[in-house]
Amino acid sequence: MTCIICKLEILDFEQYGLTGNEDVFSQWINPQRIRIEYLRYFQKQELSIQRFNSPNVGILNIANFSFMNSVLQILLNFPTIQQILSKVHAEMEKGDFNVKSIKKIILRNICCISDALKSKSVKLLNPTELIKSIAQSESKLLGYGQKDAYEAFKYLINFLHEEFRYTNSVSYWKNIIPFLNQEAIPHDWLLLQLYQFNRGDRSQASKFRDYSFIQNVFSGELQSTLQCLNCNRLTLVNENYSAISLEIPQINEQNVISKFFNKLTKDRQDAVTLQNCLDLFYEPIQEINFLCLCGSRNGRRTYKFSKFSNILAIHIQRFKNKHQKDQTYVSFPVEQTNFSNLLNMQGDLNYQLFGLIVHYSNVGGDHFESIVRQPNNTFISIRDDQINPVTLKYVKESEALMLFYQKVDSPTNYKTIHNVLTQYELIQTGEIVLKDDELSFLPNFWFEQFLTLSNPQMIITSHLLCFHNQLKPDYWDFRQSYENVSSQEQMNTSFVCDQSIILQQNNNSSSYFQLQLQSVQLPTAICQFLVEKYGGGPLIQKTIQTCTVCIEQAQNMSKRRKLERSLIQKYENCQSDRQFIINLDWILMWQRYLYNSKSQLQKNFIFGNPPPGEINNLPLLDGNHQLLQDKQIEKDYSLISEQLWTVLVSIYGGGTLYQKCIVGPIIQVSSSSIEQGNSKLKAFDLDLEDNIKVKEIRIILNQCFKMYNICENIDCI
Ligand SMILES: [Zn+2]
Ligand SMILES: [Zn+2]
Ligand SMILES: [Zn+2]
Ligand SMILES: [Zn+2]
Known part of the structure; x- marks a missing residue:
């Protein structure tokens, strides 16, 4: 059977179905029907494989930006990149997003240029917005001296890699x-933990x-x-x-x-x-x-x-x-x-x-x-x-x-593309109607790679699935940061990572909506064939549900943060005679967890940042539990009140052996024995109400760790 448009030989589904030569193709759905639809289809229109673009939009040379223009014209006219960035652009331009982070502004400007090069909506582009945004974050690149296209190339692909990593x-x-x-x-906390806080650790990095x-x-x-x-x-x-x-x-x-x-x-x-x-x-x-x-x-x-x-x-x-x-x-x-x-x-x-x-x-x-x-x-x-x-x-x-x-x-690759694309377009246009349990999703990004690259690489779907093999409530390929969403929309989506998690627990949920938007639908048999051919998976069937267990756990974590913040609020302005030394690294991680500092969260992530493990003051102390000479306040450690210290220790544990208190101008070092430490230092006690809160806070996290099979001290990954 030969394609009417491009004269390329394609698979005759009917024949494959009858002879059963090749098992895979015999499983493709309803061969005869598709064949008829297929022929009908080709009388109407051409397939939309776009392997080359015809560039004809210039970019003004402003502020010696020529070195960057030349690279943009190569990268953004390459079909894979152009197609993907145009899709991202379409999503970003929906609604009145208030983009604040400089990286997202750069990405948006690059996407705008990509879209203009594709749609050819103008004859000449003005790159001023992109120059301004790059100058804010990467002044060295645009500074005086030699401007090299190779530097621009490295900058742009590193930038895009980071944004879509x-x-x-x-x-x-x-x-x-x-x-x-x-x-x-694995739960995303393990990855976040690794990438935000232990990036330098090579033995861990080699596992990912x-x-x-x-x-x-x-x-x-x-x-x-x-x-x-x-x-x-x-x-x-x-x-x-x-x-x-x-x-x-x-x-x-x-x-x-x-x-x-x-x-x-x-x-x-x-x-x-x-x-x-x-x-x-x-x-x-x-x-x-x-x-x-x-x-x-x-x-x-x-x-x-x-x-x-x-x-x-x-x-x-x-x-x-x-x-x-x-x-x-x-x-x-x-x-x-x-x-x-x-x-x-x-x-x-x-x-x-x-x-x-x-x-x-x-x-x-x-x-x-x-x-x-x-x-x-x-x-x-x-x-x-x-x-x-x-x-x-x-x-x-x-x-x-x-x-x-x-x-x-x-x-042969081209033949596969042709067959798959035909089915895709027939489903798109509604000329073939399949039941939900006969369809699966493939990520859009991979589909573009499949259409435009010689080796499209593995079909990676694992980032869309949770520990329970259901759809993750908060994760998808176009990583709009949650700050992009208007307050009205925030109420209805999972962009919010802490304040209030309002997710509909059915297939109208925003994550399912995003999945549909960011995937292509193909017969499950074809998806299975592609995963076997290119590797990756698991398959995401159309009947997949947004995970209710994950939503419940995330809501519990949100509740935990509220309880913890109420305790902190109660004691944060307390004065105490004795002040306690606490490891600044630990405090920073704790603050990132408790307040979900946005700069730390690249992803839409309803669990927010992971909580810290036990309080560990050990790095501050020498063999005799004395503060090391070179440690500095607000650089290596902080001083907190006795009340706050008691709250934190009762929630997180640890610290007891290595605490150190300061009374007035005289520095006292606690004994290394727990009993002595307790009798000497536990002058302050939490009241009954506080203790109930502490208990609940601890239970929520333990449940969550158990649920995701995370070792109790999250530090130990
Ligand atoms: Zn053709
Ligand atoms: Zn735009
Ligand atoms: Zn040697
Ligand atoms: Zn789940």
């Missing part, structure tokens, strides 16, 4: 089909892995081998890359004349090639920050590619010498090429040039040009507000600063 345990990636043999999904759509586009893996030249010990480390930065090999003396000649005629035969630059990259380099177990400091490092990215971004180092730009012409492939020689590895490695960036020094500053491939395989040059079609010869002779190669899809 999720975290998952490493074991998730190891399961080939996780939904068959799945570990319980970040991911984002931007990483799926650019990230590949290098294997670095470090060899000790004394004992030959080898150390292998895998490093992620999002771009490869290449030196230009120095040309020998005898070639000086031909180099000069190259510059004039750009004779490609004698020029430095991209292969030459990569060969230099594979050469061993001396390692200086190295100490082998044998004591030798003499090491040698080599790099080789081990995993390939969907877009291979290459930076050619033309500004190694600050005062002089290296203008050596480097030739590079433009049309589809097998990169197995270039990348020094076997496999299906067909790439074609998607775009490139060129630097020009002019009077009045640096200018950058982006050249982008168009749908009809011609190229267009964008120099800020100037847009012109260019010839293949022009592209080939460009003095590239950055090159962007896109991995070319295999024809």
Whole structure:
């Protein structure tokens, strides 16, 4: 069976159904019906696969912003990024959101530009808003001195990665089909805990892995081998890359004349090639920050590619010498090429040039040009507000600063896309009606990757599910921060992480609404096929419910915060003769928990920040339980009243052995024995009403920990 529009061979569902050759396809729903609908459909309209965009919106060069413009034109004209950011833009522009955090303002400005480039609603864009917002958070990038497109590239992809970053345990990636043999999904407190407070701890960090759509586009893996030249010990480390930065090999003396000649005629035969630059990259380099177990400091490092990215971004180092730009012409492939020689590895490695960036020094500053491939395989040059079609010869002779190669899809992938997309659109338009229990959701972000990338990566859905394998009440891909929501809306959504959790416990809930909005619906059999093909899961069936247990637990935590705050309020202005030392790290974590400081919460999260574990003053004290000399007040510790201390210790425990009190000007150190400590220090007692509150506070947290199988002292992850 051949597609009427693009003449591509596609699967004949009916035939697969009858012969049963391939089990997977025979399970696809109602083959005959789909076939008829399918043919009917193609007489009406074309499928909306958009793999290339035709860029024709310029961006004004304001405040020497050209270096950033050139990168925006490459990134935001790449279909995966453009499609996803446009969807985010549509969500952000709904209603009168009052965006306060600078990161969200930058994101919104980037999304606005992406949307304008896609919709072509204007001929020329003014980037002033984006410049202003970036200047507020990243003044160094826009300051004086060399402005390099490569720096802008790194900034933008890091920014987008952070904004759309999720975290998952490493074991998730190891399961080939996780939904068959799945570990319980951990409570988000464990991830929050890790990322906010223990980021430096490498042993913990290695248990988790970040991911984002931007990483799926650019990230590949290098294997670095470090060899000790004394004992030959080898150390292998895998490093992620999002771009490869290449030196230009120095040309020998005898070639000086031909180099000069190259510059004039750009004779490609004698020029430095991209292969030459990569060969230099594979050469061993001396390692200086190295100490082998044998004591030798003499090491040698080599790099080789081990995993390939969907877009291979290459930076050619033309500004190694600050005062002089290296203008050596480097030739590079433009049309589809097998990169197995270039990348020094076997496999299906067909790439074609998607775009490139060129630097020009002019009077009045640096200018950058982006050249982008168009749908009809011609190229267009964008120099800020100037847009012109260019010839293949022009592209080939460009003095590239950055090159962007896109991995070319295999024809079988394209067939799968075609079949899936057909079903998707038939369901969209209501031409096929399936029952709820025959449908499943796939995340929108993944679906865009599937349509536009050679390797769409795993279908990650675990961030949408809770510990109980139900829909998380508060989590979805477009991470609007809750501050974006008007007060009216706050009453009806789960954006609020503490004040009052009002969630409808049915499928009208906002989380289910968001899931529908941010997912595509496909027959469950197809989703199952895709999860088996690409990995990931678990499947999210259309009949999924928002988890009522999680809502109840979150409401309990909200109640707990209220009780705790009422106790604190009662005692916070108390004066006491004796003041108590308390670890400032602990206090900060406690405050973040109790008041849900917004800056700490990147996500919409009804549980809010995790509570601290036991009070631990140990880091402040020496072996004799004396305050260490170098510890400073309000930097390492705080002083609190006896009343407050008693409240905190009775809620959180700990601290008893290491407390230290100050009476007037004389510093007294408590004894290290508990009994002595108690008789000496427990002069203040909570009243009956307080004790009931404390008990309830403790019970709520214990229940919650039990419910999610969290170890009692949350610090111990
Ligand atoms: Zn077609
Ligand atoms: Zn906008
Ligand atoms: Zn050694
Ligand atoms: Zn749950």
